[in-house]
Amino acid sequence: MISIAHLTKRYGHTVAVDDLNFEVRPGVVTGFLGPNGSGKSTTMRIIMGLDAPTAGRATINGRPYRDLKSPLHEVGALLDAGAVHPGRTARNHLRALAVSNGIAVRRVDEVLEFAGIASVANKRISGFSLGMAQRLGIAAALLGDPPVLLFDEPVNGLDPEGIRWIREFFRTLAHEGRTVFVSSHLMSEMAVSADQIIVIGRGHLITQGSIDQLTASVGGTVLVRSADNQRLRVALERGGATVVVSNDETITVTGVEAEVVGTVALAIGVALVELTPRRASLEEVFMDLTAGAVEYSSAAKATQHA
Amino acid sequence: MPSVTLASVVRAEWIKFRTVRSTGAGYAVTFALTIGIGALIAAAIRGHWQTMDPLAKLAFDPVSTSLGGILFAQFAVGVIGILFITSEYATGSIRTTLAATPRRIQVAAAKLIVLLSATIVVAEIVVVVAFLIGQRIFAGVVPTASMASAPVLRSVLLGGVYLALLGAFGFGIGLILRHQSAAISVFTSLLLVVPIVVFVLPQSWQDSITRYEPSALGRAMMSTTSPPQLFAAWPATTVLATYVIVTLASGALLLVHRDA
Structure with missing residues (x-):
């Protein structure tokens, strides 16, 4: 040890x-x-x-x-x-x-x-x-x-x-x-x-x-396609999730599990076309975890030079 | 579980010392310079003896003259000592060495034991051979000396001791500086440049300083005649040994306390 x-x-x-x-x-x-x-x-x-x-x-x-x-x-x-x-x-x-x-x-x-x-x-x-x-x-x-x-x-x-x-x-x-x-x-x-x-x-x-x-610990995202992305988005955001519109057909939801997205969609009567939970890759986790440290390092250097 | 002892580290350092080319090459150069230059000087003296100044003939010392090649060979043994430690820093192998032997004083001691033992054996053989060849060349024309005389034997053997001490001196400087080129510069400066600097000082200072120069100590160790401006042979050996011990002690202290 x-x-x-x-x-x-x-x-x-x-x-x-x-x-x-x-x-x-x-x-x-x-x-x-x-x-x-x-x-x-x-x-x-x-x-x-x-x-x-x-x-x-x-x-x-x-x-x-x-x-x-x-x-x-x-x-x-x-x-x-x-x-x-x-x-x-x-x-x-x-x-x-x-x-x-x-x-x-x-x-x-x-x-x-x-x-x-x-x-x-x-x-x-x-x-x-x-x-x-x-x-x-x-x-x-x-x-x-x-x-x-x-x-x-x-x-x-x-x-x-x-x-x-x-x-x-x-x-x-x-x-x-x-x-x-x-x-x-x-x-x-x-x-x-x-x-x-x-x-x-x-x-x-x-x-x-x-x-x-x-x-x-970093948490994943949920990829969603539905019959009415706009209504689903409003409902999810009201529930505290963060929603990003990826393109015309797909929205990316973070902050809630896929089950929650499904339940909300059912409650407001929007048909889901796709519901894909995506775990962060280890590479992403690593970048996410160390980003602060790396940025701080660059910032510190910049201050030193100033 | 066998533990690391000074004896085991000495055996390891002995393997390391003899398994790199620079060691053999360094001793080969020591051999060639001491014997070759000694023979050249002896032949030159023999050729000019008839026409030489009577005062120069009076001051002539067949022992130190036949050992004149040591002036050149001293750099070869110094470099052997320097490389024995600085090559470890240059290659990074010092970290492997210190990981295997965390009590660092053992590393310094083992290296010194290996270096001194190998160098004293080689150097004593070299000086005796150079002396005998020189007397052979002098014979019949120039006065010769014999090792049957105690002062002559002492001078010849102290010639070997001088070389061994300079090897240890180089090692100590290498321990302190860790960089090969820096260590070689300092080593050569102490032997060559310091006498030049002293030479430009006022005469009265020169007389009291010169005898402490490493090269003057070497001359004193190998002289059978004890010139008045130099130390006698044994005090000269003691002074040079003191330099070497102080250098080694500083180097060992730094090795123990510095990050590798």
């Missing part, structure tokens, strides 16, 4: 993470979602003990990362696939990591095999594609068979086959009871690979919950 409590990180006057609170539980894949620059990577670096928080704390199973006695056995992380010396071979890179944590060298071959890069184990990393480098990073994260895993934008650079492989891999890790924390700026990716989602924007926690909860 990863716990973030009142976490704040400032770089000079810039606030990267602002009083963040959340927990990442074992047994599920937790997505960490936010626009670029929202503080995801900073939070992950603090969890890994690489950056020190300005205030608050990040702990792994109750302890700060820097207090871990055998870190690779407790946490595996892929923060940046490029963070390796390109002149070294993949095997030597992993051997050095393994040896530092007292991990048997045969484990290196196991993880190379698992990540699907055993055939290039003795090649210098400089010749690796981004996808191969990602797989090397995943191999490194698995070296100590850790119960907690973090991945920062793991899908970047992977081909479709690699993306399917990594989603399956996250599921497997979670089913084994591990804590799996995956960041992404792509809602669509999280929709298929995560069970729980934590959304941040400008360093603030925006919301968290399951994907279903998130879509429900």
